[in-house]
Amino acid sequence: MSVAEIREEILRPYTVSEGFYDEVFMNSGEIRPSYEKLYSVFNQYSPEEFKKMNESTKLSFLLQGVTFATYTENPKGTERIFPFDLMPRIITKNEWEILERGLIQRNTAINLFLQDIYNDKKILRDKIVPSDLIFSSVNYNKYMVDFEPQGNIYNHISGTDLIKHSDGQFYVLEDNVRCPSGVSYVLSNRDALKRTISNLFTSLNVQTVYDYPEALLNCMRSVSPEGVDRANCAVLTPGIYNSAYYEHAFLAQSMGVQLVEGRDLFVDKGFLYMKTIYGPKKCDVLYRRVDDDFIDPLVFRRDSMLGVPGLMDVYRQGNVTLLNAPGTGASDDKAVYTYIPKIIKYYLDQEPILQNVHTYQCEIPSERDHVIQNMEELVIKPVDQSGGYGIFMGNKSTKAEREEMKAKILSDPREYVAQPIMRLSSHSTFMEDSGEFEPRHVDLRTFTLFGKNFQHVLKGGLTRVALKKGSLIVNSSQGGGSKDTWVADM
Amino acid sequence: MLSRVADNLYWLGRYIERCEQISRYLNIQYFSSLDTDFELQKEIALKSVAHMVGLDTENYDDYTFEEDILVSVAMDDEGTNSIKSCVHHARENARGARDVISVELWNAVNKFYRFIHDYPEDYYKTKGLYDFTQTTNEHCSIIKNKIGSSLLHDQVWAFITAGLNIERATQVNRMLLSKFNDIEMLTEHKATKSIESFQWAMMLKSVEGFDMFRREYSRLPNQQDVLEFVVLSLKFPRSISYNINSLCEYFNLISRSKNVEENSLEWSVGKMSQYLKYKTIDEIKDKPVEFLMETLTYLNDLNTLLTKSYLNY
Numbered sequence: 001m002s003v004a005e006i007r008e009e010i011l012r013p014y015t016v017s018e019g020f021y022d023e024v025f026m027n028s029g030e031i032r033p034s035y036e037k038l039y040s041v042f043n044q045y046s047p048e049e050f051k052k053m054n055e056s057t058k059l060s061f062l063l064q065g066v067t068f069a070t071y072t073e074n075p076k077g078t079e080r081i082f083p084f085d086l087m088p089r090i091i092t093k094n095e096w097e098i099l100e101r102g103l104i105q106r107n108t109a110i111n112l113f114l115q116d117i118y119n120d121k122k123i124l125r126d127k128i129v130p131s132d133l134i135f136s137s138v139n140y141n142k143y144m145v146d147f148e149p150q151g152n153i154y155n156h157i158s159g160t161d162l163i164k165h166s167d168g169q170f171y172v173l174e175d176n177v178r179c180p181s182g183v184s185y186v187l188s189n190r191d192a193l194k195r196t197i198s199n200l201f202t203s204l205n206v207q208t209v210y211d212y213p214e215a216l217l218n219c220m221r222s223v224s225p226e227g228v229d230r231a232n233c234a235v236l237t238p239g240i241y242n243s244a245y246y247e248h249a250f251l252a253q254s255m256g257v258q259l260v261e262g263r264d265l266f267v268d269k270g271f272l273y274m275k276t277i278y279g280p281k282k283c284d285v286l287y288r289r290v291d292d293d294f295i296d297p298l299v300f301r302r303d304s305m306l307g308v309p310g311l312m313d314v315y316r317q318g319n320v321t322l323l324n325a326p327g328t329g330a331s332d333d334k335a336v337y338t339y340i341p342k343i344i345k346y347y348l349d350q351e352p353i354l355q356n357v358h359t360y361q362c363e364i365p366s367e368r369d370h371v372i373q374n375m376e377e378l379v380i381k382p383v384d385q386s387g388g389y390g391i392f393m394g395n396k397s398t399k400a401e402r403e404e405m406k407a408k409i410l411s412d413p414r415e416y417v418a419q420p421i422m423r424l425s426s427h428s429t430f431m432e433d434s435g436e437f438e439p440r441h442v443d444l445r446t447f448t449l450f451g452k453n454f455q456h457v458l459k460g461g462l463t464r465v466a467l468k469k470g471s472l473i474v475n476s477s478q479g480g481g482s483k484d485t486w487v488a489d490m
Numbered sequence: 491m492l493s494r495v496a497d498n499l500y501w502l503g504r505y506i507e508r509c510e511q512i513s514r515y516l517n518i519q520y521f522s523s524l525d526t527d528f529e530l531q532k533e534i535a536l537k538s539v540a541h542m543v544g545l546d547t548e549n550y551d552d553y554t555f556e557e558d559i560l561v562s563v564a565m566d567d568e569g570t571n572s573i574k575s576c577v578h579h580a581r582e583n584a585r586g587a588r589d590v591i592s593v594e595l596w597n598a599v600n601k602f603y604r605f606i607h608d609y610p611e612d613y614y615k616t617k618g619l620y621d622f623t624q625t626t627n628e629h630c631s632i633i634k635n636k637i638g639s640s641l642l643h644d645q646v647w648a649f650i651t652a653g654l655n656i657e658r659a660t661q662v663n664r665m666l667l668s669k670f671n672d673i674e675m676l677t678e679h680k681a682t683k684s685i686e687s688f689q690w691a692m693m694l695k696s697v698e699g700f701d702m703f704r705r706e707y708s709r710l711p712n713q714q715d716v717l718e719f720v721v722l723s724l725k726f727p728r729s730i731s732y733n734i735n736s737l738c739e740y741f742n743l744i745s746r747s748k749n750v751e752e753n754s755l756e757w758s759v760g761k762m763s764q765y766l767k768y769k770t771i772d773e774i775k776d777k778p779v780e781f782l783m784e785t786l787t788y789l790n791d792l793n794t795l796l797t798k799s800y801l802n803y
Contacts, residue, residue, distance in 0.1 A: 249588035258590040277800040
């Protein structure tokens, strides 16, 4: 018997839960063809070796400060690494090409929609989307009405979330077009994987992700204010205590632009300036990672210390470009989501390439009744919350919780939508406790960039993993981890 | 460069240097005092450390005196000048300037922070003092290497290095003042001349200058020689004069005006540097403490002027 045969294999077939799609193994237990090469490389390692690699990767993230802070347990903040799994998720090149076209189609339609609802409002007058739905949204920003941003681009950076359902098809779960985060993890995950399992890269032709910062900078420059030749671009962060500060600094550094805070900026005579050691310097394009509510205390939240007084005024005069445009939230809440297929059809006269997950709107009486009668089979979500907060999982709920939810829906139907419990696909994931690979549910956050005559989709994205067994919630604030995602030639 | 970022860089330099000076002083004071036959030596050594970092030990309990001082100087989360909080501040400042410094420098600062942050306090109090102070020093050396070799020598580098130099001059000044204070205490307790010489040797070791002092003077350390070496030498890189002289270069790099204007930063530091260059030990030796206090005030004023000129935001 050869050594290879007696050695215990670390990556072994497991039972895939019924009704779920596993990315790595077929229900018969056979490995999927796209994972065959990876399978053989992984099984060159012993469980001990693998454990060691896993440990050293975790340590390297900690030492590099690739961390996010949480303030729930300790008021001074506990720093955590975003758990990272060494086994990459593979998307074949053919599959990716369809996704990429679908993402560009969907986000193009969303951009046209935003332009329309803040200007001509044709889609509302044609009653494709009910105007009540838009005007009742807290995210509809009245300061954006009758204003066209530079190049008519609103959603410069979109973080569309996709899942793979039990039928093996990708569906869109959410459109994030405000300040989607996570892209820095894509790049640091890739780095970590290159350092540890470098021999994998030689056997598969993996598409690069390192062009993202350059693409983002090109995107920013393409929307420079009129008449500005060499735009001074910057990234606006809420500061070092923000949980995504690592990402803000990373992006500024890798684009070679300044990382600024609100207190570094001021407005004078219709222009935006940075306070530098040699006096004021004009700032032309701002990738702001501060939410709408906080960017300008003169027009939005007056108690905000994170923004710049007068910024919106400069913006409306066209003397600074903001990425993303304020008010994009009116297009990505979960109630508007339902209408995206119709929106695509309306503006582009095309059939949507990426499908929506069927969504019930509690606002519509017949759908509300259906939701209330079938709560156990549904996921109920508040329309304007992110980060996995406020999600009601019907199959895990108690009777009392269902009653409570029912009362909430009846008192404010506009606030809630419901979807069938989506069968997020599972993927082999190394579990530290058992020292083995086990299936865990995953989704995929993609990143699409739009500028003036400029489009770019990051090849791959961030695969988020629900580390708790059986859990379908992948958000990092709820105990999720991540994987490197490979678009690869098979 | 943003004024806030310049402020972050300057204080990154100051806090790193403060960590290094405090940890070395603590190490030398503590371990040199272990094997002397003068019984009050250890207490005086600990008080000296407290004096240097500006700790008020009036209300310290006699029984826990040693432990309290050791913890306050190194591990105190709340204290403004403990090594732990200095590293914490250094890292916050590095984070605030994350986009203008190199990954290598950031990693070195972050690694240092993790080391201090994860150091078990109980171990430190009982067995780890040497390891803790020594490793702290090594981390500081690595960080300074990254400052020198992984950054462009432009304004970013100049602000960090100015912070390092101003802090170094300040801490060396404080060490000297602590030493005069120690010697006064020792005199009250009728200590011998050899103990005094021992104190000056400790001073030299605290600035890693003992061996070079011997090369320069070829005799046992005494007050006057040590003072001359540590304050006025233009060859010894930890002397006060050397550090103030170096600042001229950094401030010239930061300033963009060709002429040195009166009361500007370059003017102030150029004047002080020339003043120290022509100062002789004979002018200082009779009233050393007054002289040191004046220099310390000058360094504080310099900090104010720098802040006013570049760092306000």
